[in-house]
Amino acid sequence: MDYLVRGMSKDGFVKCVAIRSTETVRRGAEIQGTTPNATAAFGRALTAASMMGNMQKVENGSMTLQIKGGGPIGTIVCVSDAVGNVRGYVTEPKTPLAEKYPGKLDVGATVGTDGTLTVIRDLQMKEPYIGSVALASGEIADDVTAYFAQSEQTPTACALGVLVDRDKSVKVAGGYLFQLLPDAPEATISALEQGIQKAGAVTPMLDKGMSPEEILQTVCGDLGVDILEKQEVSYKCYCSRERVSAALLSLGRGELEEIIAEDKAFPVECQFCDTVYTFTPEDIREMLEKA
Numbered sequence: 001m002d003y004l005v006r007g008m009s010k011d012g013f014v015k016c017v018a019i020r021s022t023e024t025v026r027r028g029a030e031i032q033g034t035t036p037n038a039t040a041a042f043g044r045a046l047t048a049a050s051m052m053g054n055m056q057k058v059e060n061g062s063m064t065l066q067i068k069g070g071g072p073i074g075t076i077v078c079v080s081d082a083v084g085n086v087r088g089y090v091t092e093p094k095t096p097l098a099e100k101y102p103g104k105l106d107v108g109a110t111v112g113t114d115g116t117l118t119v120i121r122d123l124q125m126k127e128p129y130i131g132s133v134a135l136a137s138g139e140i141a142d143d144v145t146a147y148f149a150q151s152e153q154t155p156t157a158c159a160l161g162v163l164v165d166r167d168k169s170v171k172v173a174g175g176y177l178f179q180l181l182p183d184a185p186e187a188t189i190s191a192l193e194q195g196i197q198k199a200g201a202v203t204p205m206l207d208k209g210m211s212p213e214e215i216l217q218t219v220c221g222d223l224g225v226d227i228l229e230k231q232e233v234s235y236k237c238y239c240s241r242e243r244v245s246a247a248l249l250s251l252g253r254g255e256l257e258e259i260i261a262e263d264k265a266f267p268v269e270c271q272f273c274d275t276v277y278t279f280t281p282e283d284i285r286e287m288l289e290k291a
Helices: 022-032 036-056 107-111 141-151 186-199 202-207 212-223 241-249 253-261 281-290
Strands: 003-009 014-020 062-068 075-081 086-090 099-101 116-122 129-134 156-164 170-180 225-232 266-269 276-279
Touching: 003 036, 003 212, 014 036, 014 212, 022 036, 022 086, 022 170, 036 062, 036 075, 036 086, 036 107, 036 141, 036 156, 036 170, 116 141, 129 141, 141 156, 141 170, 156 186, 156 202, 170 186, 170 202, 170 212, 186 212, 202 212, 212 225, 241 266, 241 276, 241 281, 253 281, 276 281
Parallel strands: none
Antiparallel strands: 003 014, 003 225, 014 170, 062 075, 062 116, 075 086, 116 129, 156 170, 266 276
8 A cells, every 4th residue: 555644843943744555556557557767767757756646735626746857768747636546647657777887777868858847736826836847856855855945935855766776666666755835944854854855765765664653753863753644646547438538528629520521430548547548430420419
């Protein structure tokens, strides 16, 4: 079971969230058919999107994370609901193997650094909030940290980890986000920095079987942490035949009449999941009549 926990440091100056996203990343990788480097990059983005979506706390809101770095993976798009359930896709899932050293996948080389990280927040208002920053490293956690610092003026520490096993399956995945609240004293900042350094990389913590609660407690260290909420999350797509029908109609009458003229079934596969919706010429004719 994947889940995330939200917490607050005992002194009330640090809010935090940690997640175990192993099954979510496994499902996303299975749907997209990713090679190991793409799995690691896509998995980190799904993990970050889940935490960021949950942190919004806007009922029926959503958060889209788009990463376009000019690397072999092309564009990564992940969408989270207000709970933290996510879905996503990559434009080039079959990326070549790139390693920093044997056994360590080079996610930065897969994503690239010549591009942007964009966050689109649907807060159920007239217009969505859109923030965009230049990619810092392509490692995704660094880029999320830079996004919060530059676009939302919030000092943030982000760590993301996806461990791809020798058989190319996802062994573990997860991460954390720590954010300083306004007027945090130097003692709090220093204690958090020391806690992050002492805890080390997040992937070994996940690989040891540490829970999200234990990860927050470890990183907070001397600050201490109060766990405020625990929330199950998963890979979840909201596609439906009605939504796909609406997308088809947007192609325009001319193109749809060409599809009808071919007189054969027209399959449409959801880019976020492996569901295929099949429309007969009669289905499309009926849609046009209703429109």
